[in-house]
Amino acid sequence: MRIFLKQMKVVAWLRLVAISCCVFAAENPAAAPNSDSTYQQLRNLSLSGEAVSVTDLTLRRDAATFHLHSGTICFVPPVQGKVTGAVFVGEGLVILDPPLAVERSSLKLLTREDEFAEHFSKLVLRFTDGSYDEIKKSGTAASGGCNAEPLRDTQNAMRHDRMLKYNLDARILEDVLSPEAGGLFVAFIHGKKYNDKEIFVIDPHGAPPLLVPVAPEEVELVTYDEDRLGVWASFHLSTEYKSGAATGSQKNSVIHIAHQQLDTTIEKSANLSAKATTEFVALSSGVRVVPFNLHRTLRVQEVTGEDGQPLPFIQEDKNDDADFYVILPKALSRDEKYSITTRYGGKQAVSNEGSGNYYPIARDDWYPSCAGGSLGDYTSYDLTFRIPKGMKMAATGSLVSENTDGNQSVTIWKSDAPQPVAGFQFGNMKMEEVKLAKPEFMVSAYANDTPPDWAHALQGGTMGNLSAIVMMKQPLREAQFAIGLYSNFFGPLPFKRLAMTQQTACTYGQSWPELVWLPICSFYDVTVRHQLGLDLGDRGYWKVVAPHEVAHQWWGQTVGFNSYRDQWMSEGFADFSASLFLQSAYSQKGPKEFITFWDDERKSILEKNAQGYRAIDAGPLTLGYRLNNSRTGVSITRDLIYPKGAYVLHMIRMMMWDRRTGDDHFKATMQDFVKTFAGRAATTEDFKAMVEKHMTQEMDLEGNLKMDWFFDQYVYGTALPTYKLDYSFENGADGLPSFNFKVTQSNVDKNFHMLVPIYLELADGRIVSLGRARLSGNSSIERKLPLNGMKDRPRRALLNYYDDVLASP
Numbered sequence: 001m002r003i004f005l006k007q008m009k010v011v012a013w014l015r016l017v018a019i020s021c022c023v024f025a026a027e028n029p030a031a032a033p034n035s036d037s038t039y040q041q042l043r044n045l046s047l048s049g050e051a052v053s054v055t056d057l058t059l060r061r062d063a064a065t066f067h068l069h070s071g072t073i074c075f076v077p078p079v080q081g082k083v084t085g086a087v088f089v090g091e092g093l094v095i096l097d098p099p100l101a102v103e104r105s106s107l108k109l110l111t112r113e114d115e116f117a118e119h120f121s122k123l124v125l126r127f128t129d130g131s132y133d134e135i136k137k138s139g140t141a142a143s144g145g146c147n148a149e150p151l152r153d154t155q156n157a158m159r160h161d162r163m164l165k166y167n168l169d170a171r172i173l174e175d176v177l178s179p180e181a182g183g184l185f186v187a188f189i190h191g192k193k194y195n196d197k198e199i200f201v202i203d204p205h206g207a208p209p210l211l212v213p214v215a216p217e218e219v220e221l222v223t224y225d226e227d228r229l230g231v232w233a234s235f236h237l238s239t240e241y242k243s244g245a246a247t248g249s250q251k252n253s254v255i256h257i258a259h260q261q262l263d264t265t266i267e268k269s270a271n272l273s274a275k276a277t278t279e280f281v282a283l284s285s286g287v288r289v290v291p292f293n294l295h296r297t298l299r300v301q302e303v304t305g306e307d308g309q310p311l312p313f314i315q316e317d318k319n320d321d322a323d324f325y326v327i328l329p330k331a332l333s334r335d336e337k338y339s340i341t342t343r344y345g346g347k348q349a350v351s352n353e354g355s356g357n358y359y360p361i362a363r364d365d366w367y368p369s370c371a372g373g374s375l376g377d378y379t380s381y382d383l384t385f386r387i388p389k390g391m392k393m394a395a396t397g398s399l400v401s402e403n404t405d406g407n408q409s410v411t412i413w414k415s416d417a418p419q420p421v422a423g424f425q426f427g428n429m430k431m432e433e434v435k436l437a438k439p440e441f442m443v444s445a446y447a448n449d450t451p452p453d454w455a456h457a458l459q460g461g462t463m464g465n466l467s468a469i470v471m472m473k474q475p476l477r478e479a480q481f482a483i484g485l486y487s488n489f490f491g492p493l494p495f496k497r498l499a500m501t502q503q504t505a506c507t508y509g510q511s512w513p514e515l516v517w518l519p520i521c522s523f524y525d526v527t528v529r530h531q532l533g534l535d536l537g538d539r540g541y542w543k544v545v546a547p548h549e550v551a552h553q554w555w556g557q558t559v560g561f562n563s564y565r566d567q568w569m570s571e572g573f574a575d576f577s578a579s580l581f582l583q584s585a586y587s588q589k590g591p592k593e594f595i596t597f598w599d600d601e602r603k604s605i606l607e608k609n610a611q612g613y614r615a616i617d618a619g620p621l622t623l624g625y626r627l628n629n630s631r632t633g634v635s636i637t638r639d640l641i642y643p644k645g646a647y648v649l650h651m652i653r654m655m656m657w658d659r660r661t662g663d664d665h666f667k668a669t670m671q672d673f674v675k676t677f678a679g680r681a682a683t684t685e686d687f688k689a690m691v692e693k694h695m696t697q698e699m700d701l702e703g704n705l706k707m708d709w710f711f712d713q714y715v716y717g718t719a720l721p722t723y724k725l726d727y728s729f730e731n732g733a734d735g736l737p738s739f740n741f742k743v744t745q746s747n748v749d750k751n752f753h754m755l756v757p758i759y760l761e762l763a764d765g766r767i768v769s770l771g772r773a774r775l776s777g778n779s780s781i782e783r784k785l786p787l788n789g790m791k792d793r794p795r796r797a798l799l800n801y802y803d804d805v806l807a808s809p
């Protein structure tokens with residue numbers, strides 16, 4: 001959703017360091033967080049003394065096979081009759097054989113071994129599946145010799161390790177309090193070869209977001225050592241690949257949130273207090289404990305149920321595993337609805353940046369949202385905001401009313417269509433708006449007259465104008481142009497307004513439904529940015545940040561994604577859209593901006609990073625943020641899914657382009673895609689099917705009406721061809737020119753197919769498309785073409801003039 005300034009990008013997936021710790025003091029013990037007695041039993045779990053010794057016990061858990069050669073297994077005591085853990089000490093081996101080829105090759109890259117086979121001497125298991133019974137009946141009773149320390153280590157790691165901080169106890173409580181059988185299996189592996197900090201998880205509700213979110217996938221292997229960080233494997237349950245249920249649109253979270261009513265007050269100091277009424281529906285049976293996303297510094301004071309009764313809830317210290325869970329009065333059956341009201345607040349969710357500038361730190365988790373739902377859960381919103389009188393609020397949805405109440409400005413907003421997320425921006429802002437006639441649309445810009453403190457300090461009071469208001473006409477113009485252009489290419493949006501607002505972070509923009517945050521520096525002119533040291537010669541960042549974020553109104557907000565495997569479409573298509581913007585908005589200068597943009601995109605994909613990897617080699621687009629790991633580099637995803645995702649769509653556009661009908665074919669494809677998936681998540685496979693529905697005859701390179709060849713090469717694969725063009729012009733007996741050429745494709749495997757466009761630069765300087773060469777494998781084609789109707793010899797011939805094919809430069 002966000003576009004970062006490259007030089008200053010942040011490693012968003014690394015969690016913040018937690019230093020201090022404190023005890024939560026509750027006024028009313030009955031309503032205190034974390035006080036549920038079953039939860040407390042799980043939280044304080046140790047070993048019971050019950051033990052078995054095992055010899056050659058094999059535990060098969062999806063793609064993992066644990067061979068326990070010999071040793072002792074000690075159990076934890078039952079809670080509500082369920083034994084949820086065991087500690088193995090002895091000699092063992094785990095083998096992981098992922099069901100997907102892409103996972104097997106990724107694991108090979110990360111481990112530098114052909115097979116993942118890890119020996120261990122200790123194994124801590126947590127489970128709600130049948131593990132207890134299975135182990136118990138395979139062993140013989142043993143006594144004594146149980147050491148609870150390995151268990152305690154894993155409890156500490158989950159609670160305090162800055163890479164983890166996941167409340168596993170609360171997750172286990174979900175299954176312990178459910179009348180249904182659980183399916184959770186977690187193995188903490190003390191490996192000898194790769195790493196002693198390995199966690200293997202199977203969670204039918206989606207594997208937890210330990211380093212990066214991988215839900216809805218259920219099976220995951222992570223290593224969380226500082227020097228060896230990464231999701232080493234993630235996939236759906238093996239049975240789901242066989243049944244066809246393994247898709248990115250799978251809904252594995254326990255609930256879907258249908259409606260949110262959020263009443264939020266933000267004081268001048270930036271203190272936030274809120275009341276959220278959350279209506280949801282259970283997606284499986286036996287839902288008693290519900291996990292939510294809520295920013296760790298927003299502390300829950302009270303949760304009440306439908307009859308106003310206080311409900312027990314869990315939220316550990318903000319520096320620990322602070323995940324928010326609510327315990328319902330009874331278990332819900334599938335499709336049953338329920339509603340809770342949460343009161344919460346905190347001083348550290350919004351930051352006061354000075355002079356009426358505020359920065360929302362809790363960006364998309366300032367209210368309790370569906371855990372594990374990512375952006376695939378579409379919800380309707382009613383928002384009320386109370387902010388200091390005189391300040392202005394811009395939020396997602398339509399403004400229903402704006403009033404003053406005492407010293408507060410009160411605005412009410414309503415979503416025009418279900419949204420994947422809700423957001424806001426506020427401060428001492430001025431607003432300007434423009435009404436578009438075609439499409440009928442309202443675009444507004446919000447900016448602050450006075451810069452935040454950091455810009456004041458940098459500026460030293462001596463330089464140009466830092467008022468963003470002076471420049472607010474530019475984002476307004478850019479948004480106006482982009483809305484018109486994108487509506488023409490992608491079809492109408494399900495809503496009729498967009499607010500372009502400034503945000504005080506200079507290094508990224510972010511898009512929300514009907515709302516965009518632009519970095520405040522994009523409001524400044526070139527001179528001021530230079531004075532602030534922010535020009536950085538950065539690959540056209542300032543030119544594309546607004547068009548990229550506006551494009552997310554289609555990609556991410558209207559058409560969503562539910563899995564990290566499909567996120568490349570949101571970012572890639574937004575980057576692609578920015579290329580359309582550059583092509584149209586600067587057309588009077590010819591295609592220079594457009595071609596420079598694609599050259600820059602290619603450089604991002606092909607430049608080696610500090611770890612020695614080119615983004616294109618780190619893995620396919622569908623690995624998304626998992627590509628950020630300590631082997632291939634912790635910020636390599638940005639260099640892959642944005643530019644290469646953009647290239648994929650660009651290549652499709654260029655293949656569909658026709659001399660007679662121009663972009664008509666491509667527009668029809670994209671409009672069909674938006675219309676079909678508006679208000680829900682689309683997968684990579686959904687998009688592929690849409691391209692196949694609209695593909696031209698020329699694109700059918702395998703003669704099967706499928707685009708497998710293209711998606712296997714560029715989306716699911718890491719292919720990068722090299723091209724060479726040799727040519728000459730000669731004049732025939734009739735004096736008319738003809739074109740002799742040879743196109744060579746190399747550095748590919750034998751099944752690599754491509755349509756490679758050839759262009760001519762005519763004597764008058766115009767560039768015309770001659771046609772597309774069809775190449776397979778490492779091969780050449782040679783032709784002699786009479787240039788009918790052409791009097792003068794062309795100046796030169798060019799391959800891929802518009803960067804039509806992603807290839808080596």
Ligand SMILES: [Zn+2]
Pocket residue numbers: 001002003548552570571574
């Ligand atoms: Zn983006």
